[in-house]
Amino acid sequence: MSPRGATWPSVLIAGLAAPFVLYITFIGLGSIPFFQRHFLYAHKINTLFWHDLDCPEYWAFARNQVTPFTLQTADGEKLYAWHVLPTSVYLKHEDALLKAAPGRSSAAESTAAFRLLKNDPDARVIVSFHGNAGHVAQGFRTDHYHSLTDTSNYHLLTIDYRGFGKSTGKPSETGLILDGVTLANWVMEVAGVPADRIVVMGQSLGTAVTSGVVEHFALQGVDFAGMILIAAFSNLPQLLTSYTAGGIVPVLSPIKNIQPVVRSIQKFIVDKWPSDDRIARIVENTSRRLRLTLIHAKNDAEIPYLQSNILFRSAAQAVLGKVLEDAEFETWKAGVTTVHDDGTFTAIATSSGQDQPDIIVREEIVRYGGHNHVMMSSTIPLAVMRSFEN
Known part of the structure; x- marks a missing residue:
């Protein structure tokens, strides 16, 4: 040869x-924390090189409809934030807003947009937490903001977590939750909007941040108007056995049947993001009222919609006040589920005791939208409207 x-x-x-x-x-x-967090958060992957976040008009917002500003956390990090005015409010004050200087404000309380929020006794706010990678304006995120503010009277506040976009610091589970708490506190304490006029929502990684933030306040007896989780996951160790990065690269699914190996790898996960446990505690610690909505596309190629099933079960069992066996739970869920002819469904769990808080947990599995485009689904503004209903 x-x-x-x-x-x-x-x-x-x-x-x-x-x-x-x-x-x-x-x-x-x-398995090394430094690389693990870079893989998980992908916070260095963004378009800042050719996108100026201080010029929101690039993403089809009116001049000064979006106010970029900076928040400082309790541990000294500086977070880049956007305040998006609803178009209806912008129209009423267009002349004054057009005259204001554009760009980022180091003192948000001095801006015209802040005064419009602060001085409106009926203002309603959406606090939105984005997924991993990128920044506040990456990908479909600005389309999502438009869908929520173009035809409503809702103000929208969002941030880049520490280490993302123009924010300082390095991401971690405790850090991102603190970032979210900082934004929610600013809306309530500085802007003066009470919790019952605030909906907290997140997509993908943002659902884990949302769960951590809402739990933080629930343990203090604070109830928000609503909590909306879009393309959520139960907890990171469990997710990784079915997660496909970008819908292309599987993480642990190739070896998911080799359980000893999977368990060994899971022990090295630093930030576990246990949203399933947090959601149960949120339900258990609700003082008066909770509207929790889970929205997931059936064709999500990154996070399977079965992850939202797990979260619904955690919330529903907390509402029922007991843990059910698998078969028993499936029988119970079938009784509260409406199945549509395309295989999608809506499941609703409600509190029933006279002495219980007013709790409605709703899971909506839609047919299309994938992992990101689902953010433009009409089910999201509908969920916001339901949350604000008395």
Whole structure:
């Protein structure tokens, strides 16, 4: 056999082994907290090089409809934030807003947009937390803001978490929750909007932040008007056995049947984001009223909609006040579920005791939208409206 011919088996073996070696390398690096957090949060992947976040008109907002400003956290980080005015409010004050200087404000309380929020006794606010990677204006996020503010009277507030976009610091579970708490506190304490006129929502990673923020306040007896989780996940260790990054790259699903290996890898996960446990505690600690909505697309290729099923079960069992066996729970859920002809469904759990808080937990599985485009689903503004209903 010629030397040249002898190389073909080696090339073939190397070609077959390469994906395996890359996968093992990826898993190995993922066990190191520094790399793990970069993989999880992807906070360095953004379009800041060619997008100026201080010029929101690029994303089809009217001049000064969006006020960029900075918030400071209790541990000294500076968070980049947007305040999006509803178009209806903008129209009434258009002349004054057009005359204001554009750009980021270091003192949000001095802006015209802040005064419009602060001085409106009926103002309603959506606090929105985005997913991993990018910044406040990345991808479909601005379309999402438009869908919520273009035809309503809702103000929208959002931030880049620490380490994301123009915010300082490095991301971590406790850090991101503190960032979310900082924004919610600002809306309530500085802008003067009571919790019962605030809906807190998140998408993907933002659902975990939302759960952490709402739990923080629920333990203090504070009830928000609503809590909306879009494309949520139960907890990170469990998610990784079915998660596909970008809808293309599987994480632990190739080895999910090798349970000893999976459990060993899960032990190295630093930020666990246990939204299933947090949601149960939110229900258990609701003082007067809770409107919790889970929205997930059936064709989500990144986070399977079954993850929202897990969260619904956590919330529903907390409403019922007992843990059900699998078969018992499925029988109960079938009784509160409306199944549509396309295979999608709506399940609703409600509190029934006279002495219980007024709780409605709603799971909506829609047919289309994938992981990101679902943010433009009409089910989201509908969920906001239901949350604000008396």
